[in-house]
Amino acid sequence: MINGTLNHGKSNSLMNEYSSLLGEAILRNRTRAAEHSARIEAELASRVKSEFISNMSHELRTPLNTIIGFSKLLSEHNGRPLQNTDIVQYSHLIHDAAGQLLAVINDILDISKIQSGRYTIDHSEVHVDDVLAACVASSKLAADDAQVSLALYVDASLSTVRGDITKLRQIFANLLSNAIKFTKPGGKVKVDANRTNDGGTLVTVEDTGVGMSAEEIEISLTPFGQVDGKRTRWREGTGLGLPIAKSLVELHGGRLEIKSRKEEGTTVAVFLPSRHLVSGTTR
Ligand SMILES: Nc1ncnc2c1ncn2[C@@H]1O[C@H](COP(=O)(O)OP(=O)(O)OP(=O)(O)O)[C@@H](O)[C@H]1O
Ligand SMILES: [Mg+2]
Structure with missing residues (x-):
């Protein structure tokens, strides 16, 4: 009987030991999973940020270069005469590039208004x-x-x-x-x-x-x-x-x-x- 109680006590303490080991292992695993997803989120945010800077400067520079280049050619018309067809074509290119620039700027304004909750729509x-x-x-x-x-x-x-x-x-x-x-x-x-x-x-x-x-x-x-x-x-x-x-x-x-x-x-x-x-x- 005494022996039985002893065995019972021993297995109880073993059970306690196992369950606390198991609990610790689960906690460790959860922490690792949380750290992993936080790391993935941080990597995604930093990737998006650096790609944004290079893409945005490309999206702004390309139309700006068109505007600067072709308006310069038009302004030199007196010294270096252009054909009428060239003048029309260059004006179209400048107009399109300005439109592209405006679209990019409007998108940036839209997203910042949306993010600040100040965006209203018509009904x-x-x-x-x-x-x-x-x-x-x-x-x-x-x-x-x-x-x-x-x-x-x-x-x-x-x-x-x-x-x-x-x-x-x-x-x-x-x-x-x-x-x-x-x-x-x-x-x-x-x-x-x-x-x-x-x-x-x-x-x-x-x-x-x-x-x-x-x-x-x-x-x-x-x-x-x-x-x-x-x-x-x-x-x-x-x-x-x-x-x-x-x-x-x-x-x-x-x-x-x-x-x-x-x-x-x-x-x-x-x-x-x-x-x-x-x-x-x-x-
Ligand atoms: N139909 C699609 N098929 C495959 N990939 C897509 C599709 N639509 C969007 N994507 C992906 O999602 C990204 C974001 O789309 P989003 O429309 O926001 O930007 P964008 O088209 O690159 O630029 P813009 O701001 O001029 O719209 C795209 O660059 C592309 O990688
Ligand atoms: Mg798009």
Whole structure:
């Protein structure tokens, strides 16, 4: 009996020892996992930051150099006469470069306003099908240049959305520009607009392009984040379009979701409610 109690006490203390060892091992493992994810986040932030500086100076310098170079040639016209056709061509180049510069500056202002919560949007009745038709029409040239086919399918029963027409144009123009930019020649871009069961609108922009992994999707939604953001990256841009588009969709009371597979393609889905709740009231 005494022997039995002794054995019982011994196994109890062994059990205690095992359980505290196990507890310590679990804690150590959790700390290691937390440190690992903090390190990954820090690495991602520093990578995005350094790529941003080099990309941004490229995005600002390229149009500025065009403006400085061609305006100089125009200003020397008296000493070194230019043909009329040259004058027209140089003026167009300067005008386009100034437009590019303005777009970059507007994006930077947009993202900083969004991040500080000072962004407001208009709430009027918008026909999303008209917005999509206009965006698809103005992307046609870029799609032809990239040898990518572009199609639009709109559900006839689509209802209007309460929102900001300029911002909705900005959202879809960026999604289309991305889909075309990241799809190789011979690929396809398809835009679908459907009515959801609750009367809202679902727009999907689907491409057969380079695609993204789960980690790359996260980078793409980070302001200034570009999947191949190094100087060797194969496409232009500042990496602001997608985070701005996501925030603008959310300001409409909707949500933006990305599904993608490497080398297969990407689908960006935008859900927009028919009515948007603003501070407890339906607009
Ligand atoms: N459809 C897509 N297919 C593959 N990669 C994409 C797609 N859309 C976005 N990406 C990736 O996400 C990144 C961020 O996209 P985003 O629109 O924010 O920036 P951008 O197009 O590079 O520049 P911009 O600010 O001019 O829009 C892109 O650089 C690209 O790496
Ligand atoms: Mg873009």
